[in-house]
Amino acid sequence: MDSMLYQVLDIIARNSKVEYHEEGEHVIDVKVYGTGFMSELVRNFLTRFNSKHQLDRLTTNHACLPNPSKTDLVILTCLFLTYLVVWMFLYLEAFSLRLRRVIASFYYRKREKKRVLYLYNEMFRKRIGYLGQMRKKVRKAIKARELQNKVGVIVALQRYFPTLCKCLKVIKSAKEHCVICNDPEDSDFHICSTKGCRLAYCKNCWKDVKRRCYGCGRNTETKDSDEDTSDDTDTSEMSDASDDSGIFDD
Numbered sequence: 001m002d003s004m005l006y007q008v009l010d011i012i013a014r015n016s017k018v019e020y021h022e023e024g025e026h027v028i029d030v031k032v033y034g035t036g037f038m039s040e041l042v043r044n045f046l047t048r049f050n051s052k053h054q055l056d057r058l059t060t061n062h063a064c065l066p067n068p069s070k071t072d073l074v075i076l077t078c079l080f081l082t083y084l085v086v087w088m089f090l091y092l093e094a095f096s097l098r099l100r101r102v103i104a105s106f107y108y109r110k111r112e113k114k115r116v117l118y119l120y121n122e123m124f125r126k127r128i129g130y131l132g133q134m135r136k137k138v139r140k141a142i143k144a145r146e147l148q149n150k151v152g153v154i155v156a157l158q159r160y161f162p163t164l165c166k167c168l169k170v171i172k173s174a175k176e177h178c179v180i181c182n183d184p185e186d187s188d189f190h191i192c193s194t195k196g197c198r199l200a201y202c203k204n205c206w207k208d209v210k211r212r213c214y215g216c217g218r219n220t221e222t223k224d225s226d227e228d229t230s231d232d233t234d235t236s237e238m239s240d241a242s243d244d245s246g247i248f249d250d
Contacts, residue, residue, distance in 0.1 A: 002071050009068035019060040027052045134180045134205075138214050176200035179214070192216060 032043040105112035175185035188203035192213040199215040
């Protein structure tokens with residue numbers, strides 16, 4: 001911006017200069033006619049105003065034009081360094097804010113322990129609640145026969161011709177998705193082997209559902225399994241998960 005402003009002012013200074021030459025003669029000659037006393041008095045008074053001079057001068061607008069000068073390299077360097085320091089502070093602000101917890105944990109270790117336990121328990125409870133809600137949703141969809149396992153052309157080719165279409169695994173659209181959390185397929189995925197089911201589960205969700213497929217496992221349930229039974233089962237699964245993983249209290 002500074003360089004652009006300098007270039008504009010320099011162009012104006014070089015191309016807007018105007019010079020004009022004035023040449024001429026200025027003559028003032030007052031003549032009073034008459035022979036009386038008043039005529040002589042006025043003539044003697046106005047004779048002082050008679051003048052004659054030559055005009056020959058060069059006039060220019062050079063004094064009115066801008067006179068720009070380039071900014072010193074040292075000043076530019078200082079400006080850029082200042083901006084660089086400001087951007088570094090903005091970038092490192094998040095890391096510097098994290099140091100508050102580290103410093104506070106050094107002086108208040110018991111408080112830090114309580115804080116860590118609280119965050120762990122809170123995240124654990126949220127995870128259990130989320131998984132329980134998703135399991136209920138999948139169960140209800142299966143019971144209502146509303147769960148549709150969306151299969152694309154590439155996935156279908158891979159299912160029916162696994163040997164020939166094994167190379168299609170590298171394509172993103174050829175990967176299965178977890179029926180609960182909708183995560184894409186990885187090396188630890190579990191796909192139900194029951195014919196006509198083929199529901200996919202990620203490692204964590206498969207562990208949370210006690211390694212029982214919700215798609216075909218419903219055929220083995222008793223006739224009196226209703227919504228209350230499902231809720232009780234989910235609650236017991238959540239409590240079992242809590243017992244397995246453990247929620248700590250200080």
